Amino acid sequence: MTPAAISFYEGQGRLLEMIARGAALKDTLDRLSLLIEAQSEGLYCSVLLLDAESRRIHPVAGPRLPAAYMRALEGAAIGPDVGSCGTAMHFRRTVIVADILEDPLWAPYRALAAPHGLRACWSAPIVSKDDVVLGSFAMYYKEVRRPNDDETGLLAMAANIAGIAIERQRREDELQRYQGRLEALVAQRTDELQQAMLEQRAIFDNATTAIFLVKDRVIQRCNRRLEELLGYSPGELNGQPTRVYFPSDAAWEAFGEAAYARIAAGAGFVADTEIQRKDGSCIWTTAFGTAVDPTDLRKGSVWVGVDISERKRTEEALKAALMEQRAIFDNVNAGIHVVRDRVTQRCNRGFEAMLGYAPGELDGRSTRVYFPSDAAYDDFGRRAYAPIADGHAYIGEIELVCKNGERRWFASHGSVIDPQHPASGTIWISHDVTERRRAEAALQELLLEQQALLDHSAIGIAFVVERVIVRVNGELERMLGYDAGEMKGRSTRCWYTSEEEYEAIGAALAPVARAGGVYSRDMELVRRDGSRLWCSVHAKGIQADRPELGGVCVMQDISGRKQAEAALVAANERLERGLAEVEQTRAEISQLAELSSFLQACATAAEAHAAIADYAPRLFPGSGGALYLQDDSGVELMNEVLRWGERPLVAHFMNDECWALRRTQPYRLDQPSSARCCAHVAAGHRSVGPCACLPLLAQGKIFGLLYVEHAAVDGGRADARHRLAVALAEQCALALANIGLRETLRQQSIRDPLTGLYNRRFMAETIRRELARAARQGAGLAVAMVDVDHFKRFNDTYGHEAGDLVLQAIAQLLEGHVRQSDVACRHGGEEFVLLLPGLSQARAEQRALELLREIRALAPTHGGRPLGPISASIGLALFPQHGRTPEALIEAADAALFRAKAAGRDRVLVA
Numbered sequence: 028m029t030p031a032a033i034s035f036y037e038g039q040g041r042l043l044e045m046i047a048r049g050a051a052l053k054d055t056l057d058r059l060s061l062l063i064e065a066q067s068e069g070l071y072c073s074v075l076l077l078d079a080e081s082r083r084i085h086p087v088a089g090p091r092l093p094a095a096y097m098r099a100l101e102g103a104a105i106g107p108d109v110g111s112c113g114t115a116m117h118f119r120r121t122v123i124v125a126d127i128l129e130d131p132l133w134a135p136y137r138a139l140a141a142p143h144g145l146r147a148c149w150s151a152p153i154v155s156k157d158d159v160v161l162g163s164f165a166m167y168y169k170e171v172r173r174p175n176d177d178e179t180g181l182l183a184m185a186a187n188i189a190g191i192a193i194e195r196q197r198r199e200d201e202l203q204r205y206q207g208r209l210e211a212l213v214a215q216r217t218d219e220l221q222q223a224m225l226e227q228r229a230i231f232d233n234a235t236t237a238i239f240l241v242k243d244r245v246i247q248r249c250n251r252r253l254e255e256l257l258g259y260s261p262g263e264l265n266g267q268p269t270r271v272y273f274p275s276d277a278a279w280e281a282f283g284e285a286a287y288a289r290i291a292a293g294a295g296f297v298a299d300t301e302i303q304r305k306d307g308s309c310i311w312t313t314a315f316g317t318a319v320d321p322t323d324l325r326k327g328s329v330w331v332g333v334d335i336s337e338r339k340r341t342e343e344a345l346k347a348a349l350m351e352q353r354a355i356f357d358n359v360n361a362g363i364h365v366v367r368d369r370v371t372q373r374c375n376r377g378f379e380a381m382l383g384y385a386p387g388e389l390d391g392r393s394t395r396v397y398f399p400s401d402a403a404y405d406d407f408g409r410r411a412y413a414p415i416a417d418g419h420a421y422i423g424e425i426e427l428v429c430k431n432g433e434r435r436w437f438a439s440h441g442s443v444i445d446p447q448h449p450a451s452g453t454i455w456i457s458h459d460v461t462e463r464r465r466a467e468a469a470l471q472e473l474l475l476e477q478q479a480l481l482d483h484s485a486i487g488i489a490f491v492v493e494r495v496i497v498r499v500n501g502e503l504e505r506m507l508g509y510d511a512g513e514m515k516g517r518s519t520r521c522w523y524t525s526e527e528e529y530e531a532i533g534a535a536l537a538p539v540a541r542a543g544g545v546y547s548r549d550m551e552l553v554r555r556d557g558s559r560l561w562c563s564v565h566a567k568g569i570q571a572d573r574p575e576l577g578g579v580c581v582m583q584d585i586s587g588r589k590q591a592e593a594a595l596v597a598a599n600e601r602l603e604r605g606l607a608e609v610e611q612t613r614a615e616i617s618q619l620a621e622l623s624s625f626l627q628a629c630a631t632a633a634e635a636h637a638a639i640a641d642y643a644p645r646l647f648p649g650s651g652g653a654l655y656l657q658d659d660s661g662v663e664l665m666n667e668v669l670r671w672g673e674r675p676l677v678a679h680f681m682n683d684e685c686w687a688l689r690r691t692q693p694y695r696l697d698q699p700s701s702a703r704c705c706a707h708v709a710a711g712h713r714s715v716g717p718c719a720c721l722p723l724l725a726q727g728k729i730f731g732l733l734y735v736e737h738a739a740v741d742g743g744r745a746d747a748r749h750r751l752a753v754a755l756a757e758q759c760a761l762a763l764a765n766i767g768l769r770e771t772l773r774q775q776s777i778r779d780p781l782t783g784l785y786n787r788r789f790m791a792e793t794i795r796r797e798l799a800r801a802a803r804q805g806a807g808l809a810v811a812m813v814d815v816d817h818f819k820r821f822n823d824t825y826g827h828e829a830g831d832l833v834l835q836a837i838a839q840l841l842e843g844h845v846r847q848s849d850v851a852c853r854h855g856g857e858e859f860v861l862l863l864p865g866l867s868q869a870r871a872e873q874r875a876l877e878l879l880r881e882i883r884a885l886a887p888t889h890g891g892r893p894l895g896p897i898s899a900s901i902g903l904a905l906f907p908q909h910g911r912t913p914e915a916l917i918e919a920a921d922a923a924l925f926r927a928k929a930a931g932r933d934r935v936l937v938a
C-alpha cells in the first residue's frame with residue numbers, strides 16, 4: 028500500500044470518526060471534499076443537499092470552488108437537464124459531463140461555470156438507505172475530461188460517505204426535533220394539567236352546581252354551592268351522612284340502591300331527585316354521580332347536583348301551556364293544520380271537520396287534496412309561500428274543496444312555525460268564511476241595487492254617520508252642485524247656512540232619531556258655490572238604538588214651491604199693503620173731507636185756523652207744522668197763524684227763506700240735509716225729519732204757506748203722505764181764500780167805502796144787538812149822532828174831493844177815539860153815529876165834548892191849502908131813559924142833534 032493510499036484510508040477513518048462523533052455536517056463534508064480532491068491534481072469537489080420537500084438545491088460544501096459559484100447554485104430546482112448535479116439528483120444516477128461548454132445539460136449553467144474555468148463535472152446522487160435522494164457529490168476539472176474507473180469508484184465512494192454523513196446528520200436533526208417536540212409537549216401538558224387543576228379548583232369553588240365527594244354515603248368534601256343549596260354554613264356538611272338531605276329514610280335508601288348499583292357497574296348515575304334543605308323545605312335537583320375510581324369503589328364517588336327547581340317550574344308551566352295549546356288545538360273554533368313541504372303533518376279536528384274528513388285522514392297527505400285544481404294549488408303555492416319565505420305571514424282567502432266535492436271559502440293565516448328554522452314547516456289557521464262571503468256577495472248585490480236606486484232617484488239622499496257624509500246619490504250632488512264623489516267624507520256643515528243652524532238642528536234631530544222618528548223640516552241648504560237651495564229635508568236614524576250606524580237624509584228641491592209661496596206671500600203683502608193704503612187713504616180723504624166741510628162752515632179765518640190745527644196732526648200722526656200767511660203790510664214776510672206738534676218752528680220768516688215760495692211750487696224733502704233745507708226750517712239747528720213746504724195759492728198768487736214736518740218713519744207712504752199734504756194745503760188755501768173773500772164782501776157790505784167806518788145797515792144791526800145785550804146785562808147804551816157843521820160850504824168852497832177829505836179826517840178821528848166796545852158808523856152824508864155801550868149820560872156827554880174838541884183841532888189840507896176850521900154838532904140819546912128801541916133811540920138822538928144845530932151848532936145836547 029502506497030503512502031497515498033494509507034493517507035487516503037486514514038483520512039477515511041478520521042472522516043467516519045467525525046461522523047460517529049456527530050461533528051457538524053458542513054465540517055465533515057468539507058473534509059470529505061478535501062480528502063477526495065487530494066486524490067487527483069486539478070480536482071474540485073462540491074456537495075449539494077436536496078431539500079426533499081421543494082426539490083431545490085442547497086450547496087453545503089465546496090471548499091475550493093469559488094464562493095460566488097457556490098452561492099449561485101442556492102435554490103436552483105433539479106430537473107432532467109439541470110447541469111450535472113441537478114440532472115443526477117433528478118434521475119438518481121451518476122451524470123458525467125466531460126465538457127461543460129459543449130454538453131446540453133449545462134446549457135442553463137454554462138455561463139455560470141465558464142467564468143470560473145470549470146470544463147468537466149461528474150456528479151453522483153447521494154441516496155439514503157431507504158432510497159431517498161439526499162443530494163449529490165460532484166467532481167470538477169478545469170479541463171475537458173472523462174473519469175476512468177478509479178475516478179468513477181472514487182466518486183461513488185465519496186457520494187456514499189457523504190450519504191452516511193448526511194443521513195447521520197438528518198437522524199440527529201430528527202432526534203433533536205423529536206426531543207424538542209417531546210419537551211414542548213411535556214411542558215404543554217404540565218401547563219394544561221396545572222391549568223386544569225386551577226380550573227377544577229375554581230370550578231369546585233365557584234361552580235354554580237354543587238360538587239361533593241362521598242365515601243360510604245358520608246360527605247367528605249363539598250363546595251360552597253352545595254352548602255348554599257342546602258342552607259348550611261361553610262364546612263358544616265363535611266362529615267355528614269348524605270341522609271341529611273333526603274326527606275325520608277325510604278327516599279335515601281331507594282336512591283342509594285339505584286345509584287350505587289350503576290356506579291358499581293362503572294357507569295355514571297343521573298337522576299332528578301327531590302332533596303330537603305336544612306330548613307325542611309324541598310327542592311328538585313339533578314344529581315350526577317360517578318365513581319372516583321371505577322376499579323376501586325372504596326375511593327368513593329363524586330357527585331354534582333344542579334338545582335332544577337326553576338327548570339321544574341318551567342317544565343310544569345310548559346306542560347300546562349302544552350296542554351292548553353292542545354286544548355286550543357282540539358277545541359278552537361278554527362281549522363289549524365301544520366304543513367311541511369306542502370304535506371299536512373297534523374291538523375285539528377276543526378280543520379278536518381271543515382273539509383269533511385275523518386279524524387287523522389288528512390295527516391301525511393299532500394295539501395293538493397283540498398285544492399280545486401293543480402293550477403289553483405300551484406298558484407296558491409306561489410302567492411302564499413313567497414311572503415312566508417321572506418319571513419312574513421300570509422293572510423288571504425282561498426277556495427278549497429271539501430271531501431264531498433263542495434267548494435268552500437276559507438280565511439287563512441299562514442306563517443312559519445320557527446322563523447329560525449324555516450324547514451320546521453308552516454302553521455295555518457283557517458276559518459270557514461263561505462257564509463260570510465255569500466252574505467257579502469248578497470250585500471254587495473243589495474248595495475248595487477241600492478246604489479242604482481239612489482242614482483236614479485229624483486230626490487237627494489245622503490247617508491250620514493256622526494254628521495259626516497259617507498254616501499250620497501247623484502241627485503243630491505247635482506242639487507248641491509258637487510262633482511261625483513266630492514261630498515263623501517265632508518262634514519254636514521257644508522250644507523248648513525250657519526254654525527248656529529248646524530248646532531241647533533243637530534240638537535233637535537238627535538232625540539227624534541233616538542226615538543225612531545223622522546225629523547222633517549223645510550230648510551235652505553248651501554250649495555257648493557255658496558248659493559242656497561230650499562229643500563224639504565227628512566232625516567231618520569238607520570237604527571234607533573244604534574246611533575253609531577248613522578242616519579239617512581232625504582232632500583227634495585222645493586225651491587220652485589218656495590218661490591211660488593214667496594211670490595204668493597209677496598202678492599198678499601202687496602195686496603194687504605194696498606188695502607191698508609186704500610183704507611188709510613180713504614180715512615185720510617174722509618178726514619180731509621171732514622176738514623173741508625168744517626172749513627166751509629168756518630165764518631172766520633180764526634175758526635179755520637183752529638180747525639186746521641186740529642186736523643193736521645190727525646192727518647199726519649207724529650208730525651209737526653205750521654200755517655203761515657203773507658203779511659198784509661206788503662212786506663215779503665210770512666207770519667205764523669197756527670202750529671201743531673212739537674217742532675221749534677220760527678214764527679216769522681222772509682219769503683225768500685223758503686224754496687217753495689221762491690219757486691212757487693211745493694218743496695218736498697224726504698231726507699233733509701242742512702244744505703237742502705229751507706232757511707226758515709234749518710234756523711232751528713236741529714235734525715229735521717221728512718218735510719214739505721206747500722205754498723197756499725189763490726187766483727195764482729201765493730198768500731201763505733203750509734209747512735209739514737212728518738214723523739221720521741214713513742212706512743213706505745212718503746208719496747201718499749205728500750199727496751195728502753198737498754191736498755191739505757189746497758184745502759187750506761181754498762178755504763182761507765173763500766173766508767177771505769167772504770170777509771171782504773162782508774166788510775164791503777157793512778163798511779162805508781169812503782171812510783171805512785161801518786155803514787148805516789151795520790149800525791142798525793149793531794144797535795139792535797147792543798141794546799139786547801145792554802138790556803140783558805142791565806147796562807146803559809149811549810147813541811151819539813154827529814153831524815159836520817156847514818159841510819156844504821167845504822164842497823162848495825174847495826170842491827167835492829175836499830169835502831170827502833174832511834169826512835175821512837173825521838172818520839179817522841172817530842175810529843181812533845172809540846174804545847174796543849164802541850162802534851163808529853157813517854150814518855149817511857156828513858152824519859155819523861157812535862154807539863157807546865155801558866156809558867152813563869155824564870160820561871157820554873164828556874166823551875162827546877172831548878170829541879168835538881178834537882174835531883175842532885182838525886186842520887186838513889187839500890192841494891196844499893188849509894180847509895178851514897171844522898166843527899160838528901152832537902145829539903145824545905141814552906138807553907133806557909131816552910128810548911128802548913133802536914128807532915126810538917136814533918130818533919131821540921136825531922132830535923137832540925136838531926136842537927143842537929138850531930141852538931147854534933158846535934155843541935152837545937142830550938135828548
Ligand SMILES: Nc1nc2c(ncn2[C@@H]2O[C@H](COP(=O)(O)OP(=O)(O)OP(=O)(O)O)[C@@H](O)[C@H]2O)c(=O)[nH]1
Pocket residue numbers: 814815816817818819820822826827828829830831855856857928932
Ligand atoms: N162832498 C160831499 N158832500 C156831500 C156828501 N154827502 C152829502 N153832501 C153834501 O152835504 C151837504 C149837506 O148840506 P146841508 O144838509 O144843507 O147842511 P149844512 O150845509 O151842513 O148845514 P147844517 O147842517 O145846517 O150846518 C149837501 O150840499 C150835500 O150835497 C158827500 O158824500 N160828499
